[in-house]
Amino acid sequence: MTQTSQPGPVPSAADLSAAGFPGPIERPRRLRSGAAMRSLVREHTLRPADLVLPMFVREGASENRPIGSMPGVVQHTMDSLVRAAIEAVERGVGGVMLFGVPERKDAVGSGATDPEGILNLALARLRSELGDATVIMADLCLDEFTDHGHCGVLDGAGRVDNDATLMRYREMALAQAEAGAHLLGPSGMMDGQIAAIRDALDAAGHLDVALYAYTAKYASSFYGPFREAVDSSLQGDRRSYQQDPANGREALRELALDVAEGADLVMVKPGLPYLDVLKEVAQASPVPVGAYQVSGEYAMIEAASANGWIDRDRTVLESLLAFRRAGASTVLTYYASEVAGWYRDGLPAHLREFL
Ligand code: PBG
Numbered sequence: 001m002t003q004t005s006q007p008g009p010v011p012s013a014a015d016l017s018a019a020g021f022p023g024p025i026e027r028p029r030r031l032r033s034g035a036a037m038r039s040l041v042r043e044h045t046l047r048p049a050d051l052v053l054p055m056f057v058r059e060g061a062s063e064n065r066p067i068g069s070m071p072g073v074v075q076h077t078m079d080s081l082v083r084a085a086i087e088a089v090e091r092g093v094g095g096v097m098l099f100g101v102p103e104r105k106d107a108v109g110s111g112a113t114d115p116e117g118i119l120n121l122a123l124a125r126l127r128s129e130l131g132d133a134t135v136i137m138a139d140l141c142l143d144e145f146t147d148h149g150h151c152g153v154l155d156g157a158g159r160v161d162n163d164a165t166l167m168r169y170r171e172m173a174l175a176q177a178e179a180g181a182h183l184l185g186p187s188g189m190m191d192g193q194i195a196a197i198r199d200a201l202d203a204a205g206h207l208d209v210a211l212y213a214y215t216a217k218y219a220s221s222f223y224g225p226f227r228e229a230v231d232s233s234l235q236g237d238r239r240s241y242q243q244d245p246a247n248g249r250e251a252l253r254e255l256a257l258d259v260a261e262g263a264d265l266v267m268v269k270p271g272l273p274y275l276d277v278l279k280e281v282a283q284a285s286p287v288p289v290g291a292y293q294v295s296g297e298y299a300m301i302e303a304a305s306a307n308g309w310i311d312r313d314r315t316v317l318e319s320l321l322a323f324r325r326a327g328a329s330t331v332l333t334y335y336a337s338e339v340a341g342w343y344r345d346g347l348p349a350h351l352r353e354f355l
Pocket of ligand 1: 139142143238293296
């Protein structure tokens with residue numbers, strides 16, 4: 001078993017025809033034969049503007065706080081948020097998606113609708129600094145602001161109350177629109193949330209504030225590091241409102257509902273484990289489709305790279321290209337600013353093939 005046999009002579013092409021086989025009829029390798037040929041026939045590419053940077057801002061922080069499970073990602077202070085957002089925009093990212101980490105939480109998530117709440121203050125600050133130079137997006141969900149950590153308010157029995165939550169989302173949408181957000185990302189998976197929010201925005205005259213629906217959002221373990229990122233107080237899980245990872249079909253039902261309710265863009269989340277869902281949604285959707293490469297996906301790439309098990313930069317670009325291939329127009333990724341910088345500065349030699 002362990003004895004290795006003596007290598008024979010390397011066979012030549014002539015040996016194959018001598019063996020009576022004329023050789024392959026089709027030779028797909030011809031199009032892979034050199035970098036120029038590969039570049040010519042490349043189907044999908046990345047642009048910085050395809051990438052959206054999710055960012056965390058912490059109330060009352062005097063310095064950035066690293067997030068242990070997401071090396072390189074921090075909870076920003078207001079000032080560092082502004083600096084990092086300006087840098088990302090200068091590098092050409094398509095937008096930024098803001099998440100707030102409040103100092104105090106309560107049962108109804110009051111901080112979410114308070115104009116002085118951290119998320120609304122940060123939106124206002126970014127809008128005043130950046131104007132319309134980028135698309136400023138806001139996570140529209142109560143989970144960062146509730147003491148029980150759920151995405152909505154609870155009924156007497158402790159269950160997430162769908163319709164009572166819609167009332168809170170309407171108020172939250174108005175607070176975010178008034179603070180200056182261009183695009184709101186309702187991520188709570190409540191039934192009817194897009195219609196409820198659209199109606200509230202329109203009634204208040206915010207006709208141009210767009211909705212990026214988290215259409216197919218799965219109850220996923222890949223959100224683990226995010227829960228640390230936002231100091232989540234969640235006990236239990238979100239399986240009564242987020243989708244079952246075993247199901248594909250209901251993503252198309254959610255898509256139909258969100259589009260009918262007025263979604264301007266739709267999203268599939270998490271990313272790589274759900275590329276099949278992304279592809280189906282992208283094929284069926286009349287509106288642009290995005291994917292969210294979530295915290296656990298980021299953490300896995302970082303952990304494997306830190307161990308020297310994968311080539312970090314190439315893995316990052318390969319994963320982002322996979323979203324484009326599956327049909328995503330935009331990708332939310334914690335790598336957005338860094339990758340946009342690579343493209344702006346000209347890709348380093350080991351990444352050129354991703355041009
Ligand atoms: C909910 C929300 C979550 C994420 C984005 N919005 C967490 C959850 O649903 O539990 C996860 C993002 C990530 O993991 O990167 N507001």
